[in-house]
Amino acid sequence: MDETALRNRLAGLHIPALRYYDTVGSTNDVALDWILNGAPDLALVVADQQETGRGRLGRPWLTRPNSALAISLVIRPTSAEAQQLALFSPLAGVSLHQVLTEKYGIQAEIKWPNDVLINRQKVAGILVEAQWEGQTPLGLVIGIGINIAPSAVPPADQLLFPATSIETAAGGPVDRLDLLHDLLASLLEWRPRLGSEEFFKTWESNLAFLKEAVRIESGGGQVYNGIVLGIDPDGNLRLLEPTGSEVRIAAGDVRLRPAEGSSTTATES
Numbered sequence: 693m694d695e696t697a698l699r700n701r702l703a704g705l706h707i708p709a710l711r712y713y714d715t716v717g718s719t720n721d722v723a724l725d726w727i728l729n730g731a732p733d734l735a736l737v738v739a740d741q742q743e744t745g746r747g748r749l750g751r752p753w754l755t756r757p758n759s760a761l762a763i764s765l766v767i768r769p770t771s772a773e774a775q776q777l778a779l780f781s782p783l784a785g786v787s788l789h790q791v792l793t794e795k796y797g798i799q800a801e802i803k804w805p806n807d808v809l810i811n812r813q814k815v816a817g818i819l820v821e822a823q824w825e826g827q828t829p830l831g832l833v834i835g836i837g838i839n840i841a842p843s844a845v846p847p848a849d850q851l852l853f854p855a856t857s858i859e860t861a862a863g864g865p866v867d868r869l870d871l872l873h874d875l876l877a878s879l880l881e882w883r884p885r886l887g888s889e890e891f892f893k894t895w896e897s898n899l900a901f902l903k904e905a906v907r908i909e910s911g912g913g914q915v916y917n918g919i920v921l922g923i924d925p926d927g928n929l930r931l932l933e934p935t936g937s938e939v940r941i942a943a944g945d946v947r948l949r950p951a952e953g954s955s956t957t958a959t960e961s
């Protein structure tokens with residue numbers, strides 16, 4: 693990635709500080725460290741390649757050179773935003789979804805809690821982390837990894853869930869810098885509407901597996917089977933269990949996948 697071209701392309705967005713790396717361990721680590729050393733709101737870390745990129749629960753996130761986007765955006769939350777930290781991951785999902793739909797005509801879906809899918813394959817992963825001082829969040833890092841070119845997609849044996857790239861869906865080349873610009877612009881537009889009715893509506897209506905049967909494994913080993921009903925105002929997933937009762941599952945350490953053998957879309961009743 694050409695750093696000068698990157699800076700020029702983002703110039704209109706008024707990003708106050710930008711650090712670019714050809715290769716880095718994890719952009720989230722750079723951003724988390726930067727928060728302790730004065731990173732302003734909307735400071736941005738971009739890397740062409742990550743050597744120790746990570747997902748949730750210590751899982752790896754692979755970012756190969758010249759084919760992907762790996763970024764971390766610093767948020768210094770306002771006191772209102774500090775009450776809604778769980779919504780920053782869907783903020784990134786909703787923003788990327790909007791860009792894919794509106795700029796590229798790609799039908800993407802948001803997989804609760806933190807992925808963006810195209811054709812039911814993972815095209816992007818989101819990892820939000822924070823630096824705390826006692827009970828106060830000093831800063832958040834929104835980490836986003838996106839497969840742009842097919843060569844960004846790891847081999848199937850390194851994946852827990854099928855993956856794809858934007859170019860595969862677009863059927864042609866996609867300019868990484870344009871995509872990054874549009875993603876950040878979309879995120880900046882959505883941010884003041886975090887937690888609004890419009891935000892939840894947009895998130896929920898583009899939710900993957902809505903009204904379908906899924907199996908969810910929580911990090912604690914608990915397994916839920918049921919039909920996805922939607923999202924509650926705290927960002928929890930609402931699931932209708934076979935017993936007819938509704939459970940709400942908090943984001944965090946969960947794995948969600950289609951229920952085995954269920955290709956059916958559940959009906960509303």
Ligand code: BT5
Pocket residue numbers: 717718719720721742744745746747748749751752753754755761762763764806807814815816817818819835836837838839844845846850851852853855856
């Ligand atoms: C995520 O975790 O999906 C969050 C990924 C966040 C990555 C960004 S890149 C910029 C920033 N810096 C970082 O170090 N991280 C963030 P999770 O839901 O736990 O998914 C991890 C799983 O995704 C892995 O176990 C693999 O199965 C799969 N995976 C790894 N690399 C992938 C890729 N490039 N494309 C699709 N799937 C991938």
